[in-house]
Amino acid sequence: MIVAMTLPARRLITAVVAAMAWARAIDAQELPRGTIVDSVACTDDAAQTYALYLPSGYTRERAWSVLIAFHPAARGRAMVEKYRAAAEQYGYIVAGSNTSRNGPMNVSDAAVRAMSADLGKRFAIDAERVYLTGMSGGARVALQVALQNKNVAGVIASSAGYPDANRRSSVSFAVFGTAGTDDFNYIEMRMLDRKLTSPHRLVIFDGGHTLPPDEVALDAIEWMELQAMKSGRKPKDEALIDRLLEKRRARLESPDSATTVHRLEAIADDFKGLRDVTAEANRARDLARQPEVKKALSRERSNDDAEARLVADLLGLEQELLDASRHEDSLIRLRALLTRYAQAAASPTESAERSQARRVMRAVTAGAAERVDDRDYRALLEQLRVRH
Numbered sequence: 001m002i003v004a005m006t007l008p009a010r011r012l013i014t015a016v017v018a019a020m021a022w023a024r025a026i027d028a029q030e031l032p033r034g035t036i037v038d039s040v041a042c043t044d045d046a047a048q049t050y051a052l053y054l055p056s057g058y059t060r061e062r063a064w065s066v067l068i069a070f071h072p073a074a075r076g077r078a079m080v081e082k083y084r085a086a087a088e089q090y091g092y093i094v095a096g097s098n099t100s101r102n103g104p105m106n107v108s109d110a111a112v113r114a115m116s117a118d119l120g121k122r123f124a125i126d127a128e129r130v131y132l133t134g135m136s137g138g139a140r141v142a143l144q145v146a147l148q149n150k151n152v153a154g155v156i157a158s159s160a161g162y163p164d165a166n167r168r169s170s171v172s173f174a175v176f177g178t179a180g181t182d183d184f185n186y187i188e189m190r191m192l193d194r195k196l197t198s199p200h201r202l203v204i205f206d207g208g209h210t211l212p213p214d215e216v217a218l219d220a221i222e223w224m225e226l227q228a229m230k231s232g233r234k235p236k237d238e239a240l241i242d243r244l245l246e247k248r249r250a251r252l253e254s255p256d257s258a259t260t261v262h263r264l265e266a267i268a269d270d271f272k273g274l275r276d277v278t279a280e281a282n283r284a285r286d287l288a289r290q291p292e293v294k295k296a297l298s299r300e301r302s303n304d305d306a307e308a309r310l311v312a313d314l315l316g317l318e319q320e321l322l323d324a325s326r327h328e329d330s331l332i333r334l335r336a337l338l339t340r341y342a343q344a345a346a347s348p349t350e351s352a353e354r355s356q357a358r359r360v361m362r363a364v365t366a367g368a369a370e371r372v373d374d375r376d377y378r379a380l381l382e383q384l385r386v387r388h
Contacts, residue, residue, distance in 0.1 A: 070138030
């Protein structure tokens with residue numbers, strides 16, 4: 001679901017890169033390395049705090065990559081914990097806002113400005129290696145900042161996309177998206193991935209509307225390392241390239257032929273210019289031409305399109321509830337459709353149909369109270385709400 005953003009949310013947020021460019025250390029109490037600090041108060045605004053992880057080897061003698069994180073419920077530590085292991089391995093400072101949350105965008109704007117200025121003053125930051133990440137509404141904040149700051153290197157967007165309804169074909173930063181199979185924003189992330197032609201990757205995992213598993217979080221950072229080497233933001237590390245390519249090749253095969261094609265294409269895209277991946281590109285092309293695989297790929301695309309239309313139709317019926325002359329008919333149609341999907345969503349058997357039904361039900365129930373003030377409809381949704 002795309003949540004409408006207010007006009008102030010679209011204003012340029014300039015502090016994130018500008019403050020980091022100077023990377024000037026301030027006189028402050030030494031912060032511990034190799035452990036999460038729950039709350040660091042910003043020097044210019046003590047009301048703004050963030051959770052922090054400094055790699056155990058951090059020193060001001062070199063510039064470090066930074067990952068700035070946003071959670072929809074202002075749980076900075078949860079974001080930092082998710083990327084802690086990857087940050088330690090690859091040398092990222094991770095900072096998760098304790099104040100940015102779903103709601104008025106000016107709250108997140110203030111958090112971004114205060115955090116970016118504070119990080120730029122406290123730590124030795126590589127201005128070419130500034131990354132953002134967020135979960136759900138936090139992902140929209142991260143993408144909002146990146147869209148308005150051309151020097152952001154990449155965004156890890158979990159379970160939500162752009163802060164508006166505009167599907168871009170190209171952006172100035174690398175995008176690594178994640179979504180669960182039962183995630184109500186699953187189809188949004190699929191469509192975002194389909195539209196983009198600039199560097200991007202989407203990983204779908206078994207689960208719901210949540211942060212990705214730890215191994216996917218590690219994959220996201222490793223993918224950003226590859227993109228940094230391809231773009232010249234990071235010197236090429238030949239041993240690392242070989243290790244990551246071997247890791248991806250080991251995970252290549254899937255019982256689902258369409259998935260294998262996507263993995264082959266991703267390897268060809270991600271390692272092009274770094275290694276010879278002609279074999280992967282050719283195999284992806286040849287496999288995609290096989291009749292059964294071609295059908296599977298077409299079916300996959302058609303299913304995505306159908307799900308997107310279904311959600312749009314349901315939301316359209318919601319709006320018809322506001323018209324007194326159409327209210328009763330719209331409510332009857334909504335009841336019939338949603339009852340059918342609620343029953344499928346409650347199935348004890350795992351299946352693609354159950355996952356789709358859960359996504360559809362959650363897409364409709366999420367934020368319904370804000371979209372439509374209709375007592376009968378809200379009672380229906382409460383009756384059908386998916387619980388597990």
